[in-house]
Amino acid sequence: METALFLDKLILVVSVFGASLGIAMYSTLAERKFAAFFQDRLGPNRAGLFGILQPVADGVKLFMKEEIIPAQANKFLFILGPSLFMITALMTSAVIPWSTPLDLGDRTMELQVTDINIGLLYVFGVVSIGVYGIMIGGWASNNKYSLMGALRASSQMISYELAMGFSIIAIIMITGSMGLKDVVNAQSTELFGISGLNWNIFYQPLGFLIFIICAFAECNRTPFDLPECEAELVGGYHTEYSSMKLGLFLFAEYVNMFISSAMMAGLYFGGYNFPFMYELGLSQNALSILGLVAFMTKILAFIFFFMWIRWTIPRFRYDQLMHLGWKVLIPLAIMNLIATGGVMTFMASK
């Protein structure tokens, strides 16, 4: 039994790792393709059919490029920066529940690497460590633009984590648990007589709005991509990076995007729950696989939304960013929290 559990987890870890990297890889192509479509262009279409081999070509190019470490840079920290950023980006996926358990005859296989009862706290903790990757990388480069980018990244991420945390607390209050699986399972009940539609978005629309804005800021995506704002800071925190170390920074951004899409889908859009999931009378395995498909569809939709926003809205000014974070989103999130608490108390007293 122990070996079976070990094998299950091993398969799960490897496939989650592969899926994160694979989706991140094709996100780079999707980003370029969608950018082109939004601008009435065709996008990369030379490498393979519709350019599907483009990420491979880009990856090979990044590996082949000359590796430059600036003479004045702190070599150890310079290498540590992108590694840390990538590791933390990949670590977050450990607590995400991918679907309902698979029935393997003698045992059931949970489609979640680990179900810790503080899953949400874990995600926040790991995401916060991700700031160190940028900060260390930017500082170790010994370049003023890198340092400015790193400073911007860290202050932005810390500011927006507050509002994000407040919007999450409302979810925790509704669910009464910090485990991600509990949060997702709580959304599988009936709403308007349709099973699997009891999504948190219907209870927390404002919370979701705050969460998605903060997710954009956390991922350093437009309109909050000031840390790598090329018009002012050359390349921001990765100005001095080249070859695959630059690749890791860029790649980790896409992994982060995938993870935060998964978080948004799981916390607010029912995760692997889909409408009519119990009315259809499916077997446990079919339900599990369909749930995974539903979850992936939601994640991909959010990734598309990330890109859609990027090619629509221009970048914020830095004081506007701070104004939005501290003076708008945090008060709004606290108001949302108080309102949620008030409604819950009112409902409980009835």
Place this chain on the structure above:
Amino acid sequence: MSGITLTNRKKVLEKKKLSFSESLYLPAIFGGMLITLKHFFMKKATISYPDVKRPFSKVYRGKHVLKRDDQGRENCTACGLCAVSCPAEAITIVADERKKGEEHLYREEKYASVYEINMLRCIFCGLCEEACPKDAIYLTEDLTPANFTRQDFIYGKDKLVQPLNESCHPKTNQPYIKDGKPYEYKNPVYTK
């Protein structure tokens, strides 16, 4: 001074306070997203150049062609008027005398043994075409493709002279239409 403007399109910018819905930004962002989504499904403006070629106008001035006559002989007599008329001084001609037995190659007694156009200098103005008294040089619809060295941009007779067995309209390089049918060029039969 006041009241007099050059174009009458002057607009005084006033800084109004944003209304509540404007200060939310969300309606504006949503409107912007609808615009980009509309473009997502629009027909793309790009022409995939080497695969698809844009049709050019009949008067387009591209790569030059040195014409042959209906018996396959080069029209050019190396008078040098094209080189003289060229404002960019891109044309170099070395004239030579036609020898006995070369009557099937050159129409006149004199011909250009070297005819070079430097495509980096050429401004495709078409003055050579207008200057030519012998109908020998025309600018076609073809483009001059990119090259790696400057030397490769100097087009000699190998690239400029119209290939044998190919009859084409002097302007478009398209086959002649004669009596509603494409006119096929036949190799001339020469008798000594």
